[in-house]
Structure formats: structure tokens, C-alpha cells
Amino acid sequence: MEEEEGLHQLQLLDTMFVRGLKRKCFDGEEDIEGTLAGFKALPSYNLQRQSLLDMYLVKLQLCHMLVEPNLCRSVLIANTVRQIQEEMTQDGTWQMISTQSTGQTSLDRLVSTDILCRSSKEQVEGKLVQGYSSFPKDFEDTQSQESSEILSTVTSGQAPRSLQSNMWEIENPQENRGNFQKSLDQIFETLENKTPDSVEDLFSEVDNSYYDLDTVLTVMMGNTKMGHCDVLETFPSQAPTNSNSNCKSDLNELDHIVEILVES
Amino acid sequence: MAGAGGGGNDIQWCFSQVKGAVDDDVAEADIISTVEFNHSGELLATGDKGGRVVIFQQEQENKTKSHSRGEYNVYSTFQSHEPEFDYLKSLEIEEKINKIRWLPQKNAAQFLLSTNDKTIKLWKISERDKRPEGYNLKEEDGRYRDPTTVTTLRVPVFRPMDLMVEASPRRIFANAHTYHINSISINSDYETYLSADDLRINLWHLEITDRSFNIVDIKPANMEELTEVITATEFHPNSCSTFVYSSSKGTIRLCDMRASALCDRHSKLFEEPEDPSNRSFFSEIISSISDVKFSHSGRYMMTRDYLSVKIWDLNMENRPVETYQVHEYLRSKLCSLYENDCIFDKFECCWNGSDSVVMTGSYNNFFRMFDRNTKRDITLEASRENNKPRTVLKPRKVCASGKRKKDEISVDSLDFNKKILHTAWHPKENIIAVATTNNLYIFQDKVN
Numbered sequence: 152m153e154e155e156e157g158l159h160q161l162q163l164l165d166t167m168f169v170r171g172l173k174r175k176c177f178d179g180e181e182d183i184e185g186t187l188a189g190f191k192a193l194p195s196y197n198l199q200r201q202s203l204l205d206m207y208l209v210k211l212q213l214c215h216m217l218v219e220p221n222l223c224r225s226v227l228i229a230n231t232v233r234q235i236q237e238e239m240t241q242d243g244t245w246q247m248i249s250t251q252s253t254g255q256t257s258l259d260r261l262v263s264t265d266i267l268c269r270s271s272k273e274q275v276e277g278k279l280v281q282g283y284s285s286f287p288k289d290f291e292d293t294q295s296q297e298s299s300e301i302l303s304t305v306t307s308g309q310a311p312r313s314l315q316s317n318m319w320e321i322e323n324p325q326e327n328r329g330n331f332q333k334s335l336d337q338i339f340e341t342l343e344n345k346t347p348d349s350v351e352d353l354f355s356e357v358d359n360s361y362y363d364l365d366t367v368l369t370v371m372m373g374n375t376k377m378g379h380c381d382v383l384e385t386f387p388s389q390a391p392t393n394s395n396s397n398c399k400s401d402l403n404e405l406d407h408i409v410e411i412l413v414e415s
Numbered sequence: 416m417a418g419a420g421g422g423g424n425d426i427q428w429c430f431s432q433v434k435g436a437v438d439d440d441v442a443e444a445d446i447i448s449t450v451e452f453n454h455s456g457e458l459l460a461t462g463d464k465g466g467r468v469v470i471f472q473q474e475q476e477n478k479t480k481s482h483s484r485g486e487y488n489v490y491s492t493f494q495s496h497e498p499e500f501d502y503l504k505s506l507e508i509e510e511k512i513n514k515i516r517w518l519p520q521k522n523a524a525q526f527l528l529s530t531n532d533k534t535i536k537l538w539k540i541s542e543r544d545k546r547p548e549g550y551n552l553k554e555e556d557g558r559y560r561d562p563t564t565v566t567t568l569r570v571p572v573f574r575p576m577d578l579m580v581e582a583s584p585r586r587i588f589a590n591a592h593t594y595h596i597n598s599i600s601i602n603s604d605y606e607t608y609l610s611a612d613d614l615r616i617n618l619w620h621l622e623i624t625d626r627s628f629n630i631v632d633i634k635p636a637n638m639e640e641l642t643e644v645i646t647a648t649e650f651h652p653n654s655c656s657t658f659v660y661s662s663s664k665g666t667i668r669l670c671d672m673r674a675s676a677l678c679d680r681h682s683k684l685f686e687e688p689e690d691p692s693n694r695s696f697f698s699e700i701i702s703s704i705s706d707v708k709f710s711h712s713g714r715y716m717m718t719r720d721y722l723s724v725k726i727w728d729l730n731m732e733n734r735p736v737e738t739y740q741v742h743e744y745l746r747s748k749l750c751s752l753y754e755n756d757c758i759f760d761k762f763e764c765c766w767n768g769s770d771s772v773v774m775t776g777s778y779n780n781f782f783r784m785f786d787r788n789t790k791r792d793i794t795l796e797a798s799r800e801n802n803k804p805r806t807v808l809k810p811r812k813v814c815a816s817g818k819r820k821k822d823e824i825s826v827d828s829l830d831f832n833k834k835i836l837h838t839a840w841h842p843k844e845n846i847i848a849v850a851t852t853n854n855l856y857i858f859q860d861k862v863n
Binding site for chain 1: 594595613614641642643644646663696697699700703750753754759
């Protein structure tokens with residue numbers, strides 16, 4: 152049943168995006184072809200955009216623990232997130248969202264929920280099962296001494312289900328505006344705390360990026376409590392054993408190997 | 416040279432064969448990940464997610480069966496790559512075969528390159544149909560004879576035996592890629608080849624495994640600035656110093672290795688300006704190029720992005736000369752396709768032998784062909800329902816919206832789990848190999 156509803160929501164979203172994006176100045180009172188039960192008016196362009204941002208951020212955080220993430224996919228998603236963010240900055244939407252002090256304790260904030268950073272068996276059924284990539288993981292961290300500060304979590308048995316229900320919420324903004332708005336607030340608050348280039352921060356020093364991940368995923372999870380799990384750190388593999396390789400890449404590889412050694 | 420049909424006659428495609436398991440329950444390891452004909456078309460290789468390579472050989476044409484060309488039967492099967500574990504990163508390295516490329520035949524043996532995410536291997540496939548008999552010091556079963564029992568000497572002779580096809584790894588090219596290898600391409604000099612991962616392209620010599628030259632490196636000094644990755648690369652078919660690589664931003668760069676050792680600066684940049692009326696949040700994702708292939712002539716190249724196939728003239732950089740829509744009806748479904756991850760599917764494309772027709776796959780086990788001369792296109796389906804040999808395939812049609820005619824399929828009924836990502840066209844004949852998830856279909860044109 153839920154799947155059918157979900158499909159319905161997706162079809163709705165498709166309609167939303169097709170129509171919304173063709174008309175920049177959107178009139179929310181317009182009729183749409185084919186009414187859907189319980190749906191009164193087409194959401195605004197901004198709402199569409201925000202829901203997309205949500206989806207993109209979630210996808211960015213999902214990762215497959217065992218196999219190395221797909222860099223191309225991560226880059227494409229990240230670019231689109233950046234695009235949305237820039238647009239929102241220009242629109243002034245960014246400033247419109249007030250920073251709520253959520254009163255979260257620091258422990259809550261520090262939950263890294265690579266919730267889905269587990270093997271695919273443990274991932275959510277349905278839409279989120281695929282192996283997604285976690286962009287930050289793939290990056291060589293030049294300041295990896297902070298990696299030891301990265302917090303990790305354990306997924307509770309509840310987690311997959313509540314995440315899935317949150318995904319449905321995202322796809323049905325009309326019915327769950329309350330949750331949705333709260334989710335967005337928290338995302339924006341996090342992002343707003345950073346520089347305008349905060350999206351880049353997702354890829355920069357690992358602790359910051361995980362901080363962002365934390366908040367986003369905390370939001371997604373609806374503040375489910377988390378525990379600890381190991382967060383994998385990626386480092387570049389050995390330099391190619393060839394004397395003719397680019398000296399620059401050799402040096403980079405060496406730097407990273409030294410970092411690993413220093414860290415341990 | 417077979418083309419799309421001379422004199423205005425369209426080809427009629429017929430089912431020929433299907434290989435693979437029948438049941439719907441697809442074993443992960445059986446998922447086909449690459450398909451490639453060799454240079455003569457006699458051999459057809461497939462690679463799968465389980466790291467295996469299966470080679471089919473076309474049987475010699477039978478004079479009595481003049482109504483069809485030879486069938487493809489299994490010639491050799493071997494395990495090319497095994498799963499590995501990268502201890503430094505604590506990550507698995509998949510054994511899935513990403514690409515297979517054949518070398519031109521130089522002697523009795525066949526050679527191919529196969530690659531997974533990290534390691535490329537050169538395989539030699541050779542036949543053995545004779546064995547020596549009549550050793551003086553060994554019995555027939557291999558046991559050594561006591562030399563003192565030998566009273567006469569004889570010369571060993573070769574006697575025929577059942578054909579045995581052996582595959583042996585001759586070279587292993589490893590440890591040169593930090594990121595996942597997405598393409599390999601053999602140079603027209605038949606001595607060197609390229610391998611590309613997301614950020615770098617390396618040049619190898621087929622004889623040398625312990626070093627490679629890095630010729631393209633788009634990794635930014637600061638990884639935060641990464642916005643573009645390499646998606647495919649190919650050597651020019653005739654010019655041994657020219658190659659192209661495509662990117663996730665929808666651009667293709669042509670590089671000349673004679674210009675400098677590191678080809679970070681392109682000689683040509685092919686990019687089509689974006690159509691503002693089609694702009695959406697998914698624009699960038701769907702513009703990412705998943706495959707690039709030169710025409711056999713070397714004059715054109717074809718690129719595949721999510722919704723279209725584009726033909727570029729190498730002499731014109733600012734836009735393609737031809738654009739074919741593969742499944743435009745999906746443009747309004749991009750959000751769903753993003754949600755179910757299908758928007759990241761990497762479709763391949765291929766030319767026919769005369770460069771007059773191009774082919775690519777789609778969803779619902781549909782595949783599409785575009786005739787560049789007649790400007791006609793056709794949609795066909797790879798399905799076991801039409802599995803009688805010489806059954807002509809019925810053209811399919813997808814109804815985007817509105818009233819669905821009889822025999823049409825509506826967009827919402829398409830099965831997005833049934834995708835055709837890999838197709839190959841025989842270099843000389845009208846024979847095509849189309850891979851569904853775990854089956855390989857072979858179609859031929861109708862021979863009267």
C-alpha cells in the first residue's frame with residue numbers, strides 16, 4: 152500500500168517538477184491535470200526545490216560500506232546540491248529561514264549517521280537499498296588528524312523504518328509540512344552556520360563534513376538516538392610503481408601515506 | 416559491406432539466439448556487464464558481475480543452411496577477475512568486468528584485455544587440437560619410464576585430439592588507478608592502450624606491466640573543488656596519437672599526445688550549449704556522457720547521455736551534427752528516475768560496420784536504432800516471447816501521454832528494472848548482440 156502511495160507521490164512530484172520548472176514565476180492556484188486525492192493546490196517552486204534538496208542530501212550521505220563509492224554519482228549529486236543552494240542564496244530564501252535554536256544537546260548533534268553506511272543487507276527496503284556513495288569518504292583528507300574525532304553510530308533496529316517513513320514524508324510535503332519545515336530548518340541552520348560555500352564544506356575537512364552529515368541525517372531520522380560504529384576512512388592507494396609517473400602525483404601519494412603513518 | 420539496407424529497404428531484424436538462464440530470479444554474478452565482438456566478428460565476448468568472461472564463436476556457415484548465418488556457441492569460459500580486498504582502505508574491490516577489448520589477431524591465438532575497477536589483464540585464448548604422443552621416457556599417462564627398460568627410440572608425433580580452448584593470463588596491469596577504471600581502449604598501433612578512471616588516464620604498453628604513463632589528470636589540488644569526472648575514453652581508430660575523453664558535464668575533449676606529455680590541455684573541446692527551455696535541476700545529471708565511440712571511419716564520434724545519442728563531426732566543436740532522442744518521454748519522469756537511481760544508469764552505444772546506423776539501449780528491454788541516412792528509427796524488444804529463429808521482430812512504441820493505441824506501451828508500464836545497457840554490432844554483418852540483465856540476445860537481419 153505504502154508503495155502505491157509512494158508511487159503516487161512520485162508521479163505528483165514529477166508533475167510538480169515538470170510544471171514548476173517551466174514556469175519560473177509560479178502561480179500556486181493553478182489547476183493541474185488529473186487531480187490526486189487530498190491534493191488541493193500545486194506546491195510552490197520553492198517547496199519543490201527544497202524537497203529536492205532534501206532528497207539530494209540524503210542520497211549524498213547514503214553509502215555502501217563494503218564497496219568503494221561511485222565518484223561520478225557523488226559529483227553529480229553534489230553539483231546539483233550546490234546549484235540549488237546557490238539559487239536559494241540568490242533568491243534570498245536562504246536568509247528567510249530563521250535559525251531556530253533547536254536546543255539539541257551536543258550529543259545529538261554529534262551523531263554521525265552514516266545510518267546507511269552499512270552493508271546493503273541492513274539498508275532500508277525499497278528505494279534506499281542501492282549502494283549510494285558518501286562523497287566525503289572518497290576524499291583524501293589533508294588534515295586527517297581530525298578524523299579521530301569523527302563520531303560514529305550504530306544503527307538501531309528502528310532506524311531503517313523511520314528513515315523510510317521520513318522519505319515518504321519528504322515525498323508528500325503537503326501532508327507533512329510540519330516535519331518537513333523542521334527538517335529544512337535544521338538543514339539550513341547547519342549550512343547557514345558555514346560560509347556561503349558551505350556545500351564545499353561537505354567535501355572538505357572530514358570532521359566538518361561529518362558534522363553536516365550528522366545534522367542532516369539526524370533530521371532525517373527524526374532524532375533517533377544513535378550509538379557508535381566505525382567510520383571508515385579512505386586513503387589513497389599506493390602510488391603506481393613506475394618511475395615515469397607524474398612526480399606531482401607521487402608526492403601527493405607520499406604525503407598521504409605519511410599522514411596515515413603519523414596518525415597511527 | 417552490410418549497411419542499413421540499400422535502395423531504401425529497411426532491415427528486418429529477426430531473433431536468432433538467446434544465451435543465459437531462463438528464470439526470473441537473477442543471480443547477481445550473472446549480470447552481464449560488457450559485450451564486445453572481436454575484429455572479425457567471429458568471436459563475441461561477454462563479461463559479468465562475477466568476474467567471468469564467456470566467449471562465443473560463430474560456427475562456420477553451412478552451405479545447406481543458407482538462410483541464416485552461423486550460430487554463436489560457447490567457445491571458452493574463464494574466471495578473469497576475482498574479488499579482492501584493499502586492506503589500506505578497508506574496501507572490497509569488485510570483480511565485475513567493466514570492459515573487454517579485443518586485440519587484432521596476429522597469429523593463431525586470440526588476445527583480449529579485460530578490466531575490473533582496478534586491474535587490467537591481457538588474456539590469451541588459444542586452441543589445442545593436437546597432442547604429442549610417443550615419448551621415449553614417459554608413458555602415455557605421464558609416468559616416467561625407467562631408462563634401463565628403453566630398448567628402442569622413436570620420434571614423438573602429434574595426433575589429433577578433441578579441441579581444447581585454453582585461456583591464460585599473459586599480463587597483469589595493476590596498481591595504477593586510485594579510482595574506478597571505466598574504460599580501456601587499444602591504440603591503432605596495436606602496441607599501447609589507454610585505461611581511464613574517474614580522474615586520470617594512463618597509457619600502457621602491452622608488453623610492460625610495471626609502469627604506465629599518466630597522460631590526463633583532472634584531479635584538483637583541492638578535492639573540494641572537484642566538479643567533473645572522466646566517464647569514458649577512446650583512441651582514434653586511425654590516428655595513433657589522438658584520443659578523446661568524455662566527462663560528467665557533457666563535454667568531450669580531444670587530445671593529441673604529440674602536443675605534450677601530459678594532455679591536460681585539450682586540442683579540441685566538444686560541447687553543446689544548453690537548451691534553456693529544457694533546464695531543470697536534473698539538467699546536469701542527464702547531460703553526463705556515459706559512452707563515447709568513434710565511427711569506424713574516424714571522421715565522427717558518437718556520445719550517449721541519459722536521454723539522447725549525439726553524433727559529432729570531429730571538425731566541429733560547438734554542436735553535434737546529429738541528435739537522436741532515445742526516450743524523450745522520460746524527461747517528465749526525471750524525478751522518479753532520480754529517486755529509483757535509474758537516472759544514473761550508464762547506457763552504451765555502438766555503430767554498425769558502415770557507420771550508417773547507430774544503436775543504443777533503453778528500459779523495458781527495449782533497444783533503439785537510428786538510421787543516419789533515412790533518418791528513420793526503430794524500437795525493438797529483447798524478449799523470450801519472440802524466440803523462434805527467423806521470427807521478425809515487431810517494432811515497439813511507447814505512448815507518452817494521452818490515448819494509448821493498441822500495441823503501444825504507456826510510459827508508466829515500463830519496467831525500469833529491465834534495462835539494456837550493453838549492445839554490440841558485428842563489424843561486418845548485420846548481426847547484433849544485445850544484453851539484458853542476465854541474458855544475451857543475438858539478432859540478425861532477415862536473409863532471404
